[in-house]
Amino acid sequence: MDQDDGMTALDNIVTQFNTYEDFLDSQITTVDLYYLEDEGLARQLVELGYRGTGEIVKREDFEARKAAIDIARQAERTQKKTLTSAGKDLHDNFLKALAMREEDNRTGKLSTVIFIRDKNSHGQEVSGYIDYAHRLKSEDFEVYFNGKRRLLPRTTDMSFYNWDSHIAVCNSSPNYQVIADNPEGLLFKYKRDRKILNVDPKAHPGDNSTRIPIQTDLYTHAVLFDHVSRRKT
Numbered sequence: 001m002d003q004d005d006g007m008t009a010l011d012n013i014v015t016q017f018n019t020y021e022d023f024l025d026s027q028i029t030t031v032d033l034y035y036l037e038d039e040g041l042a043r044q045l046v047e048l049g050y051r052g053t054g055e056i057v058k059r060e061d062f063e064a065r066k067a068a069i070d071i072a073r074q075a076e077r078t079q080k081k082t083l084t085s086a087g088k089d090l091h092d093n094f095l096k097a098l099a100m101r102e103e104d105n106r107t108g109k110l111s112t113v114i115f116i117r118d119k120n121s122h123g124q125e126v127s128g129y130i131d132y133a134h135r136l137k138s139e140d141f142e143v144y145f146n147g148k149r150r151l152l153p154r155t156t157d158m159s160f161y162n163w164d165s166h167i168a169v170c171n172s173s174p175n176y177q178v179i180a181d182n183p184e185g186l187l188f189k190y191k192r193d194r195k196i197l198n199v200d201p202k203a204h205p206g207d208n209s210t211r212i213p214i215q216t217d218l219y220t221h222a223v224l225f226d227h228v229s230r231r232k233t
Contacts (some may be wrong), residue, residue: 128153
């Protein structure tokens with residue numbers, strides 16, 4: 001039996017029985033109980049492999065796999081609950097694009113940088129680059145997906161520029177290091193694999209990165225930069 005088959009057999013056992021004792025009891029026959037006259041002893045013999053009618057499974061393997069499956073199930077339930085785009089009736093391409101990327105940005109499979117240029121509530125033109133995964137963790141996106149508020153760059157994002165007041169701010173995020181002193185323009189270094197994301201529209205965005213302009217009615221200009229980390233975990 002190869003490793004994959006062994007893991008499949010263990011998974012089947014773990015999902016079938018609530019406790020290790022239940023598994024041991026399933027291996028004990030009425031004949032065993034008749035001769036041994038002790039359920040505890042019968043369980044010990046099954047655990048040691050001297051008795052039983054099926055697979056030999058160690059207690060630590062059973063409990064470790066049981067815990068791993070329970071954690072995975074809990075994470076899946078939590079993930080489904082936290083997808084704020086789920087069930088929303090989205091009409092604009094920008095919100096649809098964010099919804100498509102929400103789960104992968106939450107799980108770390110994908111890292112998306114959002115560029116937005118538009119006017120704020122004071123009529124001032126602003127632009128900036130947003131670490132989507134970081135924003136998802138730090139605020140509730142329900143207000144954006146249900147249309148109650150528009151997503152706009154802030155002075156706390158990776159890059160912010162107010163075209164009227166000429167206020168310019170750069171901040172590294174949990175996922176990206178900002179390289180602002182590059183003579184050719186702004187660069188972001190993804191911290192997991194240390195790859196450079198170049199947001200210059202005339203340049204290649206970088207290894208494992210894609211630049212996607214979004215046709216949207218919500219903003220003057222919107223672009224998404226998708227980066228897939230190749231670092232092994």
